[in-house]
Amino acid sequence: MSKNIMKFVSMAVAFLMILSLAACGSGNSTTTGTTAAAEKSAAANTDATTKAAETKASEPMTITLKTHYNNDNEKAPVDFAISQLKNDFPNVTVQPEGYDTDQSVMKARIASGDLPEIFEVDSSNIDLAIKSNSIIPLDDYAAKYGIMDILSPAVANTLKYKDGKIWAIPVYGPMYHTMFYNKDLFDSNGIKVPANFNELLDAAKAFKAKGIIPIAVSGKTAWAIGSLFDIFAQRINPKGWLALEDGSAKAADFKDAISKIETAVKAGVFMKGAATMDYDPSRAPFHAGKAAMLLVGEWEVSEGQKDLGDKLQYMTQFPTMDAGADYANPGVMPGGTLLDSFALSSKIKNPDYVVEVFSKYYKYFQEAQFQKQQVIWSTIKTDGLTPEKPFPALVTKYIAEKGKLIPGGNTWLGYSPNQKFDTGFTEEMQKLLVGEKTDDFIKNIDKLQAASKQ
Amino acid sequence: MKFNRFNGRNALIFAFPALAMFTIFVSYPLIQIFYRSLFEWDGVTEGKFIFLDNFKRIFIDPDFYVSLSNGIISAVLLTVIQLVIATVLALTMLEKGIFGKRLLSKSYFIPVLLTVSIICQMWLTIYDPTYGLINKIFQAMGISYQQEWLSSLGKSSIISVIIVLTWQYIGYQFVLIYTGAKTIPEHFFEAARIDGASRFQAHRHITIPLLAETYRVCLIFTLTGGLNLFAQTQIMTDGGPGTATYTLPFLMYKAAFKLNEFGYGSTVAVLIVIQSLIVTLLVIRFIARERVTY
Numbered sequence: 001m002s003k004n005i006m007k008f009v010s011m012a013v014a015f016l017m018i019l020s021l022a023a024c025g026s027g028n029s030t031t032t033g034t035t036a037a038a039e040k041s042a043a044a045n046t047d048a049t050t051k052a053a054e055t056k057a058s059e060p061m062t063i064t065l066k067t068h069y070n071n072d073n074e075k076a077p078v079d080f081a082i083s084q085l086k087n088d089f090p091n092v093t094v095q096p097e098g099y100d101t102d103q104s105v106m107k108a109r110i111a112s113g114d115l116p117e118i119f120e121v122d123s124s125n126i127d128l129a130i131k132s133n134s135i136i137p138l139d140d141y142a143a144k145y146g147i148m149d150i151l152s153p154a155v156a157n158t159l160k161y162k163d164g165k166i167w168a169i170p171v172y173g174p175m176y177h178t179m180f181y182n183k184d185l186f187d188s189n190g191i192k193v194p195a196n197f198n199e200l201l202d203a204a205k206a207f208k209a210k211g212i213i214p215i216a217v218s219g220k221t222a223w224a225i226g227s228l229f230d231i232f233a234q235r236i237n238p239k240g241w242l243a244l245e246d247g248s249a250k251a252a253d254f255k256d257a258i259s260k261i262e263t264a265v266k267a268g269v270f271m272k273g274a275a276t277m278d279y280d281p282s283r284a285p286f287h288a289g290k291a292a293m294l295l296v297g298e299w300e301v302s303e304g305q306k307d308l309g310d311k312l313q314y315m316t317q318f319p320t321m322d323a324g325a326d327y328a329n330p331g332v333m334p335g336g337t338l339l340d341s342f343a344l345s346s347k348i349k350n351p352d353y354v355v356e357v358f359s360k361y362y363k364y365f366q367e368a369q370f371q372k373q374q375v376i377w378s379t380i381k382t383d384g385l386t387p388e389k390p391f392p393a394l395v396t397k398y399i400a401e402k403g404k405l406i407p408g409g410n411t412w413l414g415y416s417p418n419q420k421f422d423t424g425f426t427e428e429m430q431k432l433l434v435g436e437k438t439d440d441f442i443k444n445i446d447k448l449q450a451a452s453k454q
Numbered sequence: 455m456k457f458n459r460f461n462g463r464n465a466l467i468f469a470f471p472a473l474a475m476f477t478i479f480v481s482y483p484l485i486q487i488f489y490r491s492l493f494e495w496d497g498v499t500e501g502k503f504i505f506l507d508n509f510k511r512i513f514i515d516p517d518f519y520v521s522l523s524n525g526i527i528s529a530v531l532l533t534v535i536q537l538v539i540a541t542v543l544a545l546t547m548l549e550k551g552i553f554g555k556r557l558l559s560k561s562y563f564i565p566v567l568l569t570v571s572i573i574c575q576m577w578l579t580i581y582d583p584t585y586g587l588i589n590k591i592f593q594a595m596g597i598s599y600q601q602e603w604l605s606s607l608g609k610s611s612i613i614s615v616i617i618v619l620t621w622q623y624i625g626y627q628f629v630l631i632y633t634g635a636k637t638i639p640e641h642f643f644e645a646a647r648i649d650g651a652s653r654f655q656a657h658r659h660i661t662i663p664l665l666a667e668t669y670r671v672c673l674i675f676t677l678t679g680g681l682n683l684f685a686q687t688q689i690m691t692d693g694g695p696g697t698a699t700y701t702l703p704f705l706m707y708k709a710a711f712k713l714n715e716f717g718y719g720s721t722v723a724v725l726i727v728i729q730s731l732i733v734t735l736l737v738i739r740f741i742a743r744e745r746v747t748y
Contacts, residue, residue, distance in 0.1 A: 110498055111497055128497075132498045219694070273581075273602045273604060275605040275694060276605045276690070276691045277605075281582070285584070419712055419713050419714065423708065423712055427694060430694045430695035430696050431607060433605070433695065434602070434605050434606060434695045436607070
């Protein structure tokens, strides 16, 4: 009897294994099927576009919008835009869905085809979304529904992807990364705000002697460590790390900048543990008045004021050149337009109508960002828009100066489509921050360039 | 009603749910991993069959050797530290007249119940080179030794991460060993006492040998747990500085989810499975081969 049981159980296991294998075997065809379905869907979309006029405004429609909707600050402009949209499209219900910081969730959704109608996609996933036909090109729609007309020139010029098509509309306008400093700490300790590299080393020495962190920075955050490289490297080549990524420069071209970073590390210019420091802990000492400088994004111009008030100042020229040398590439800053953008799913039944709704939503959302949230990296032209509350003086000063600044590139480290380079470069920069030698850094970047060439 | 446990239909009914679950959640993903490791695949579009190219690539990938070496260090340290401390704690708790015995034995298990992210945040604060507890203690003691615990290119970063994993799960090993030790009949110890054995000798010659099967389970947990170190690395250092705290699961995660190289990520996963299987089989083969009965 026990032999029979063994036979039976063995057969059951074999049957289940065969089922598993069959499922494995169909993996490719499923993928192919998905691709074919997406192609079919894209074709259907073209037909639907021509039939768009047939859409009745009275037909109830629910659109899911996956966007930054995770805290009160993020919810306010989204909710405002949705409420405004109700006046234009009373039949449309927009359901916001929170954003997943971990883009692997979006990756899984692209892979499974489970995408909302409108969603934010970052540059690490946009290639996948395009290759899998998960999103629709927006070239015609962007012109037809006036999106191109409302965008600021700085944003409109960066819309086209590397294949020359518009696949997504940016959520954010150009954002620069800069060095903020606590003026009070400099004044009260009798230390001069550094204007060149030698003064930076002197200031760092003086601050360290008083137990104050000279520069706080998060080395674990790819864009921050990329900007750390750029404040030195852009004095040599305005593209900074991007020139290494696209292969237009070699690491040896930046030898002077790299060796300055090595010198700064040895002199203790950067906070201890910077290489693996998270973003928030890197800002905390600056906000607490225990760090003299902080390398971070331009949002600090308003956020930093909450804790530091008038003590907060920023630089648009970095103390990274030798004393006596003319400041090279003035106005060129780290940062740029982040490729975090709104894309539309190819599974939308009536893309023409949904894009029309989206274009209105986008306008209201960006206006609310500027007028209500005082966001200074809007994607749209803000002439004629008045913020509900006046901007603080430092923000107004920054906005006035921002127009003269030039982004070194069109993305941030960690957000470019070449993730292999971004990840490798972040790792190499971390090594530089913990004592790697300039020559080793250059050798490793040469290897990285070869390995990550696209 | 007489229940015939050898009835074939009953066997099917009872075995099927477990078999189905095992197939869906273990066999199928395992087969998929092996299958996908033969492809160049981005996880979304159709993959390209490249046979063993991913395996050839991994053996010339320097990150693989860093990950492997960190995994081995992790497994060895975790095993030695956890088993030694858990054994000492368990044997101490076996003694009569220990003050606060119940509270202590429960408190050892508290870190096991906390989520990894909370534990990691706590240790990030402790390790902070400027304001962290450890450096502050050295400072308070007048010792000038200050360390950037998680920011070193040598092995100190990975060891700092391993300490977190070790600390969190000592309580788990303690419970296994303590529970095992409590089942040893008291008359063994009485006999040892009559023969004039000290407590240390009694534990050395009675308790520990009789716990051989428990240690076998503990060893499997600590060795595979150490080799598969991931969450602490991901939260605390994200593999850095550079690749200093890479482990094989982290390499797999990076390949699949950061670089969209799911085929290569599957190859790393295959090696993780093989590595864990070898370790488990070796422990089963060489530790506590004879069944302990008392």
